[in-house]
Amino acid sequence: MSGCNSLAQVQKLVEQLRVEASTERIKISLTAVELVQYCQDHRRSDPLLTGIAASSNPFKDKRSCVLL
Template identity: 65%
Template sequence: MDVYCSNNVLQARRAVEQLRLETELQRIKISAAAEQLVQYCQEHRRADPLLTGINASSNPFKDKKTCVLL
């Protein structure tokens, strides 16, 4: 039973230490984060392959040969 208690104490200490670290983090408001995310997306939309598509000649996942069934 002694090992079980010491393991619980160790887990509790780790949890307390993690919570102390998290309380020191500087957080920004959600609205500011959303605004920054929208701005980043707008600035990089021309390089986003999900929006612009991938050029067939530069697509590394394009099949090199076509499969023909007889």
């Protein structure tokens, strides 16, 4: 019975490798250039680079903390 199980596992592996081999690949250098261009085009609206105005920050406390 283990030979049958092993054969099924090998068939699954071969099928997975066929799927992976037929996948169309994109050159990494092209993708990196597109990513850099996207970041440069959208840097003005990126809150990590420009910051968030205190008046529009939903996480800022509305009142100050008072210690007694």
